Amino acid sequence: MGGFSRRDVLKAGGALGTIGALSFATPAQARVWTWSPSGSVAGTGAGLDPRWVWDEEADPLVASLIDRGDVPRVNALLRTWTKNGQPLPDGLPADLRDFMEKARSMPAWADRGKLATAVEFNDKRGLYLGVLYGFASGMISTVIPKEARAVYYSQGGADMKDRISKTAKLGYDIGSRNAYDDDGEMIVTCVKTRLVHAAVRHLLPKSPHWQGAADEEIPISQADMMVTWHSLPTTVMKHLTSWKVPIPDHESVAFLHSWQLAGHMLGIRDEYIPASWAEANSQAEQVLDPVLAPTPEGVKLAEILLGLGAQIDAGILSKRILGAFTRFLLGDQIAGWLKIRRYPFWDGVLDTFWEPFIAVREGVLKVFPGTDNVYWLLDELIRKLVLLYLSELKEISIEIPLTNNPN
Ligand code: HEM
Incomplete structure (x- = not known):
């Protein structure tokens, strides 16, 4: 750690x-709910469509x-x-x-x-x-x-x-x-x-x-x-x-x-x-x-999230690395929806090294000579990502709102 x-x-x-x-x-597509309550923690239920x-x-x-x-x-x-x-x-x-x-x-x-x-x-x-x-x-x-x-x-x-x-x-x-x-x-x-x-x-x-x-x-x-x-x-x-x-x-x-x-x-x-x-x-x-679907608002939110990294570490958490990480996790379609650019170097590093990196971290694979730096970088990446959101957490009280967004 x-x-x-x-x-x-x-x-x-x-x-x-x-x-x-x-x-x-x-709005999400309206789809009929067919999932059976027999698979739920209750094991049974009225089977009402939960959209209503x-x-x-x-x-x-x-x-x-x-x-x-x-x-x-x-x-x-x-x-x-x-x-x-x-x-x-x-x-x-x-x-x-x-x-x-x-x-x-x-x-x-x-x-x-x-x-x-x-x-x-x-x-x-x-x-x-x-x-x-x-x-x-x-x-x-x-x-x-x-x-x-x-x-x-x-x-x-x-x-x-x-x-x-x-x-x-x-x-x-x-x-x-x-x-x-x-x-x-x-x-x-x-x-x-x-x-x-x-x-x-x-x-x-x-x-x-x-x-x-x-x-x-x-x-x-x-x-x-x-x-x-x-x-x-x-x-x-x-x-x-x-x-x-x-x-x-x-x-x-x-x-x-x-x-x-x-x-x-x-x-x-x-x-x-x-x-x-x-x-x-x-x-x-x-x-x-x-x-899942793209929206103008979602794109804006993704922008905010991708931009937050620079506050912690503009190097490792640059928008390009976070963008590449998002593409790596969620795939090309969602990255495209969020208007995330391709970053060939970082896309390649993640595609090639992430799985072996996890295997090395988990002790199931030995580090190949010459890859230490990449693994160090990926390790830094996950630690910094965690630090990033840590910085957003404050003592807070959840309160019942009385208004909507006025804007
Ligand atoms: C508020 C979590 C599902 C919309 C909150 C808050 C939490 C939370 C912790 C309080 C934060 C605050 O006061 O701002 C969750 C979790 C969910 C869930 C864990 C599901 C497992 C949803 C869904 C919607 C939604 C499905 C909308 C379709 C909202 C809204 C607020 C809120 C509009 C109030 C924002 C405000 O005006 O301050 N939610 N939520 N949430 N949530 Fe959820």
């Missing part, structure tokens, strides 16, 4: 991870908090609620308190043993996770349509850098050692985010900008939630597998479990959360892959 502590890497992984939840876009399901508990409640003027007081009170095991602050409206008590409780299927293994996995793989969350999930998010448009026209869209810091919190919390423990913060973050999403469903339909641009009335359906979910763990695992990183089955299952739980705590119904990687991959093929 060189100059990085595990905490730094996990922090960075977190920051990167939630960038996957940011994006700008045009939102959050029936949180949505009317938060709409009412907004309409009756309770949000500033609630936000002030919730600033003091930061740890999973902490009692809710006194003075919350009774209906909100009831909802939050229920929403913060873990489902019966939560498995402490798997969560402990997930911690080991995050410890061991924090560096790769950080890089993948940022440059696979983060860049994919720029070509996910509906979520992106929602973000663009909501309050957070007015200040993207601030929003990156804010959303970084969830990714940091899920990678923390105590994520779901009483002294951790993941449950708090998920419940607050669930409230934020409910607020967005109430506010965004009133935005004239959004009305003009979107092809839907109420944003952030359960289907949209799963699309974004797949841009995170499913995408990350796909790349780790293709890089041939050795991951024992129990660690892979545990990593999935930590994200299944995140989905549940964010308000996704159990009948839509895949029970296994096979189910996750089949659902992603159905809901994520077909919606």
Whole structure:
């Protein structure tokens, strides 16, 4: 890990991870949902098309908090609620308190043993996770349509850098050692985010900008939630597998479990959360892959992400290297959509040396004479990528918005 502590890497992984939840876009293609609830953590379900399901508990409640003027007081009170095991602050409206008590409780299927293994996995793989969350999930998010448009026209869209810091919190919390423990913060973050999403469903339909641009009335359906979910763990695992990183089955299952739980705590119904990687991959093929599309807003966001590197290290994190890395991870089509140029030298280095580099790092291959410099450079690249997003993470409180993006 060189100059990085595990905490730094996990922090960075977190920051990167939630960038996957940011994006700008045009409407996704409407596709019929055929994925069966028999493959879900619930194992059964009503089988409703999740494009038309939102959050029936949180949505009317938060709409009412907004309409009756309770949000500033609630936000002030919730600033003091930061740890999973902490009692809710006194003075919350009774209906909100009831909802939050229920929403913060873990489902019966939560498995402490798997969560402990997930911690080991995050410890061991924090560096790769950080890089993948940022440059696979983060860049994919720029070509996910509906979520992106929602973000663009909501309050957070007015200040993207601030929003990156804010959303970084969830990714940091899920990678923390105590994520779901009483002294951790993941449950708090998920419940607050669930409230934020409910607020967005109430506010965004009133935005004239959004009305003009979107092809839907109420944003952030359960289907949209799963699309974004797949841009995170499913995408990350796909790349780790293709890089041939050795991951024992129990660690892979545990990593999935930590994200299944995140989905549940964010308000996704159990009948839509895949029970296994096979189910996750089949659902992603159905809901994520077909919606990816270029948009002017996504191109702008990708520009911002590619430009951030120069703040840390204009040499190793130059736009050209990050551009080449994005092309390497996501392929020519997405790189083309994002108007990323070809950089023959760097494209070649990554195509030729990345896999052996990972094999050397994993101890399954010896360094060939003459390649040390390339491997050193690639190692620097992943460390700097992690550092880059680390710099975006700040102490932040997730608050219920009251407005849309005025611009
Ligand atoms: C807010 C994460 C899915 C749109 C947030 C926040 C987090 C987050 C942590 C709070 C940050 C803040 O206050 O700015 C996630 C995760 C998702 C997910 C982990 C799925 C697993 C979605 C989807 C959409 C969406 C599918 C849209 C279709 C938004 C919007 C905000 C938000 C518009 C509020 C921005 C603002 O006005 O401040 N999300 N999100 N999210 N999210 Fe999500």
